[in-house]
């Protein structure tokens with residue numbers, strides 16, 4: 365039975381080949397990757413599925429704004445090792461991390477993915493709300509979930525990457541979260557003019 369745990373320092377080296385395997389080398393051309401340029405995922409919401417020491421799946425959430433002001437999370441990528449797909453790992457990982465995100469007070473989660481799959485978690489079409497992405501996307505795959513009733517009221521506009529959303533008062537970053545954050549910040553490319 366896989367366990368769903370926070371990503372550990374060093375897991376990134378296993379996650380990149382898994383993402384290559386699941387999405388292919390063209391994954392960096394996707395519009396969602398454009399939003400993720402020069403930002404880092406929320407360390408407390410980066411999770412993996414592991415069994416007997418093996419990493420089976422990954423999920424990450426990125427800080428964004430909608431319409432320049434409303435904070436939200438961008439879910440993705442999620443990937444399950446191809447030989448283990450269809451065994452409930454994806455559903456388990458999404459349910460567990462949505463629970464953690466809601467416990468931390470996050471209000472809106474956006475993603476690009478199959479509505480037939482994400483509908484079960486409460487995701488609905490985002491394009492009809494006037495949400496926009498900085499690149500092409502199939503409108504029916506642009507989805508949003510309201511974690512708090514009313515959170516989407518009046519929210520519309522372009523999605524953009526943002527600085528990390530702070531942890532709620534009283535929740536201090538763990539040593540492992542800080543280590544991963546430091547690794548990820550170090551991996552960001554320097555600005556072009558330096």
Ligand SMILES: CC(C)(COP(=O)(O)OP(=O)(O)OC[C@H]1O[C@@H](n2cnc3c(N)ncnc32)[C@H](O)[C@@H]1OP(=O)(O)O)[C@@H](O)C(=O)NCCC(=O)NCCS
Nearest residue numbers: 386442443444449450451452453454455476477478480481
């Ligand atoms: C999509 C993915 C994360 C789902 O995880 P998983 O562990 O394989 O899926 P689960 O076992 O939790 O769920 C399986 C159920 O979801 C359905 N499902 C899986 N992928 C689906 C999709 N893209 N669209 C619709 N339904 C899907 C399956 O048919 C199955 O339904 P059933 O239980 O009625 O038989 C995984 O297949 C994966 O990594 N795929 C490649 C990468 C990818 O496409 N990531 C998502 C990008 S948005």
